[in-house]
Amino acid sequence: MKRRAHRDEPLFFERNPKRRGRQGILLPTFDGPSTQPASVLPAEVLLDDRPLWPDISEMDLVTHFHRLSQLNYAVDEGLYPLGSCTMKYNPRINEAVAGLSAFNAAHPLQPDHQVQGVLEVMWELEETLKTITGMPGVTLQPAAGAHGELAGILMIRKALEARGESREIILVPDSAHGTNPATAAFAGFRAVEIPSGPDGTVDLQALDTAMNENVAAVMLTVPNTLGVFEHRIVEIAELVHSRGGFVYMDGANLNAFVGRALPGLMGADAMHINLHKTFSTPHGGGGPGAGPVTVSEALLPYLPVPRVVKTDDGFSMLWSGENSIGSLRGFSGSFLILLRALVYMRGMGGDGLREMSETGVLFANIIRKRLEGAYHLQYDTPTMHEVVFDDSEQVKNGVHNTDIAKRLLDYGFHPPTMSFPLVVHGALMIEPTESFGPEEIDAFCEAMLAIAKEAEETPDLVRAAPHETPVKRIDEVRAARNLKVRFVDEA
Amino acid sequence: MHPWIGAGSEDRQDLLHELGLETIDQLFARLPESVCIDHLDLPPAQDEISLRRAFFDLGLNTTTAAREPSFFGAGVYNHIRPAAVDAVLSRAEFFTSYTPYQPEISQGTLQALFEFQTLMTRLTCMEVSNASLYDGATAVVEAVLFAFRVLRLKRPRVVIADTVHPIYRSVLDTYADPTGLEIVTVPAGPDGRLDIEALEAAITDDTCCVAVQSPNFLGVVEDLPVVAQAAHRVGALAVHVVTEALSMALLRAGGHFAFDVVCGEAQSFGVAPGYGGPHLGFFTCKEKTIRQMPGRLCGETVDSEGNRAFCLTLSTREQHIRRAKATSNICTNQGLMALAATVWLEAIGGSGLRRLAEDNLSRAHDLARRLVDEDTGWRLAFPDSPFFNEFLIQGPIGGTEIARKAAEAGILAGIPVARWSTRWPDGLLIAVTEQNSSADLDALIETLRVAS
Structure with a gap:
């Protein structure tokens, strides 16, 4: 990625730290009497009136952020094949609808009868997610995928309590997202890893041995982080259920089989769905996301509150529930994200969603086929929506996966996910998604092949990359060692 | 093929051919038949015209502050949102990018x-700020878990004012349940302020933190210095919770009084109410406790040519690296909301921020005075307690009833606290911002008078 900003953009605070009397927005004026702060607030809590930062005009403000934006790569710039992150197109109609004041100005504590349109959107999204997963219940509350995991595991905890059981362990495959063991720990469980078999899927024998009466749940990503479908998922779920455990499905990779298969039929008891992955809501430079959780019959009583219900008089919010795990965040969910996801689902339609998954899987297989000769593939099990190569061929010439990633920046692409999953050393995890046309996939594969060639012929060139980016390779170690996490005025 | 899918029907055939396949079904051959379906039972794709119409029509069933005067607050405030903020946020370079794990092509976000971290530390008078959390409620949870960790998991008691937002406290209960933390709530006195004697009695040697909100849920400004002293006497951490972030432009935040954490909700800074989200949690603390801080953090460094650059740092605290030993369950941050707050705070400017806070103060206090002076029958629940832009009123009829009557008259008069508060069950909580013109104030006063 070449830089387009022509100058270094100073920090806002450095521009002209002492400058006063500019305005970035004309503030409204109150025509009633003004109140002197000192006349109504105790002196010891009153802040002095020294400005905490400079003033700026509107043009200079917009320019500042415009220039900063030009230092970013984004989906709109080109393929963003981050495995597991599902960087797909964010349709603009979603943004247009989310901009309607009827939605974005709604206050979460308004009485139900004033916000029927909002509640109907939430209700319809719940129904749509039930259809897509084949599961009977859903909470829209979680703010992100990891938050959804926590919701699911807390429901499982509550269900076990209701049975009078206090199981302590959650089994997690060694290929799992880091959030899975973290969630288990936060919900008061101990995470125990189970090894993958030679094809990258769960080793049924190892699961059988580990699955005892102290295991509360197994957390499984389907397809897993190698892009491999757990083909014995039904047997796994039966085994877990037969010993009194629950199946938590990490739905981060749901985009691999929407419209082709149902998690409900696989035996999932709870599954979070990353709306910002499968259902196209924008990633926003690291959030906000949304992580609704669908649940089986067994977990229905424990769903978080508040949640929307349909009654004879329309829709209403239920703020408490006898067996509910309670609330996981303020209010009822990241509504404006939920809204975008529903617009996407309606815009896609049932057939479009199925074609979405099919095309993502098709592209991942094309990439696999084209790169297989140049990059090593640890597991040759069939690929779903993403494919995981590693750098073992390139390491022979001293080129590591991070070097390959940085060199890709010079070719104008965002790199794949690096060094994950942990079961593959030096991993390069590629997820193309369905959004771009074949020409973009061609260009990406050509870049990857060119880099493989460079790694053999001119490895130093790759190791010193990136060469074309707005800044050169960044010293991340120094950032941690010599912590500077805010701007401090020298003066 | 659908416009949001890159490969057309001809492309699909070509690509299948390249793979040596006949049908797309062959790519899904590994899925057991018993879990497969042949189609989704959902309606066909809707075109843009019908999508726009359908959602516009749904919006007609919704009354909001965009159409009627609103005095709703309680943690979600109706502040000015400059068009320039939305314009910056709508740049694809910001909203369609991912977490800046590749810093060389993410310097804009970083x-x-x-800048966000710097702005927040200046407002709170703290040393470090993270790059945001989900929202105010989860920020309080994170602050409690943080205090528990900082004191080496040895002190399970959490003392919290019952005038911390009731929704925040219920979220804390959800998280505390599996951790074995003991939550002790301290009541407010008749003046709506924390009962300091009760607070001191509640704090014991096994207390890890004392959390107080100011201005509190009822709008009252608390005596922060006393709270910090009480917490520090036993070595507990003092946590200042903020739900109306604009108050920090006028009222000294916890950092001025040696608080260990200032955290809460910064939705006021350019983030739409949006029926509850996405909002913007923030978390600030002291440098010495930075390694226990939850959430993402951006740091300054240099590139290989020695030029200043930024990257995410101390990620060894986070779950994608640390897995079961992570400091927090949060994996994303609210990146775009943090950007909104950054643009908003810079647009308002250092001088403007103070003026805006004084403007809110003037409007709120004018309304409060007029309620009493103009014989509306309504009075302040806590006439002698200081407040910023929000206050509780009581009158001849209950808060729930007056809110309903006002709604019929086309005014979102405020929030009845009956659903949470058994102490002041008839109260109506009123927030006043720069969006409330003096005509709005007149209309509210008239409505209160007539309806009661």
């Missing part, structure tokens, strides 16, 4: 986060 520098904005660095």
Whole structure:
């Protein structure tokens, strides 16, 4: 990625730290009497009136952020094949609808009868997610995928309590997202890893041995982080259920089989769905996301509150529930994200969603086929929506996966996910998604092949990359060692 | 093929051919038949015209502050949102990018986060700020878990004012349940302020933190210095919770009084109410406790040519690296909301921020005075307690009833606290911002008078 900003953009605070009397927005004026702060607030809590930062005009403000934006790569710039992150197109109609004041100005504590349109959107999204997963219940509350995991595991905890059981362990495959063991720990469980078999899927024998009466749940990503479908998922779920455990499905990779298969039929008891992955809501430079959780019959009583219900008089919010795990965040969910996801689902339609998954899987297989000769593939099990190569061929010439990633920046692409999953050393995890046309996939594969060639012929060139980016390779170690996490005025 | 899918029907055939396949079904051959379906039972794709119409029509069933005067607050405030903020947020370079794990091509997002962290530390008078959390409620949870960790998991008691937002406290209960933390609530006195004697009695040697909100849920400004002293006497951490972030432009935040954490909700800074989200949690603390801080953090460094650059740092605290030993369950941050707050705070400007807070103060206090002076029958629940832009009123009829009557008259008069508060069950909580013109104030006063 070449830089387009022509100058270094100073920090806002450095521009002209002492400058006063500019305005970035004309503030409204109150025509009633003004109140002197000192006349109504105790002196010891009153802040002095020294400005905490400079003033700026509107043009200079917009320019500042415009220039900063030009230092970013984004989906709109080109393929963003981050495995597991599902960087797909964010349709603009979603943004247009989310901009309607009827939605974005709604206050979460308004009485139900004033916000029927909002509640109907939430209700319809719940129904749509039930259809897509084949599961009977859903909470829209979680703010992100990891938050959804926590919701699911807390429901499982509550269900076990209701049975009078206090199981302590959650089994997690060694290929799992880091959030899975973290969630288990936060919900008061101990995470125990189970090894993958030679094809990258769960080793049924190892699961059988580990699955005892102290295991509360197994957390499984389907397809897993190698892009491999757990083909014995039904047997796994039966085994877990037969010993009194629950199946938590990490739905981060749901985009691999929407419209082709149902998690409900696989035996999932709870599954979070990353709306910002499968259902196209924008990633926003690291959030906000949304992580609704669908649940089986067994977990229905424990769903978080508040949640929307349909009654004879329309829709209403239920703020408490006898067996509910309670609330996981303020209010009822990241509504404006939920809204975008529903617009996407309606815009896609049932057939479009199925074609979405099919095309993502098709592209991942094309990439696999084209790169297989140049990059090593640890597991040759069939690929779903993403494919995981590693750098073992390139390491022979001293080129590591991070070097390959940085060199890709010079070719104008965002790199794949690096060094994950942990079961593959030096991993390069590629997820193309369905959004771009074949020409973009061609260009990406050509870049990857060119880099493989460079790694053999001119490895130093790759190791010193990136060469074309707005800044050169960044010293991340120094950032941690010599912590500077805010701007401090020298003066 | 659908416009949001890159490969057309001809492309699909070509690509299948390249793979040596006949049908797309062959790519799904590994899925057991018993879990497969042949189609989704959902309606066909809707075109843009019908999508726009359908959602516009749904919006007609919704009454909001965009159409009627609103005095709703309680943690979600109706502040000015300059058009320039939305314009910056709608740049694809910001909203269609991912977490800046590749710093060489993410300097825009990273520098904005660095500016966000700087702005938040200046407002709170703290040393470090993270790059945001989900919302105010989860920020309080994170602060409690943080205090528990900082004191080496040895002190399970959490003392919290019952005038911390009731929704925040219920979220804390959800998280505390599996951790074995003991939550002790301290009541407010008749003046709506924390009962300091009760607070001191509640704090014991096994207390890890004392959390107080100011201005509190009832709008009352608390005596922060006393709270910090009480917490520090036993070595507990003092946590200042903020739900109306604009108050920090006028009222000294916890950092001025040696608080260990200032955290809460910063939705006021350019983030739409949006029926509850996405909002913007923030978390600030002291440098010495930075390694226990939850959430992402942006730091300054250099590139290989020695030029200043930014990157995410101390990620060894986070779950994608640390897995079961992570400091927090949060994996994303609210990146775009943190950007909104950054643009908003810079647009308002250092001088403007103070003026805006004084403007809110003037409007709120004018309304409060007029309620009493103009014989509306309504009075302040806590006439002698200081407040910023929000206050509780009581009158001849209950808060729930007056809110309903006002709604019929086309005014969102405020929030009845009956659903949470058994102490002041008839109260109506009123927030006044720069969006409330003096005509709005007149209309509210008239409505209160007539309806009661």
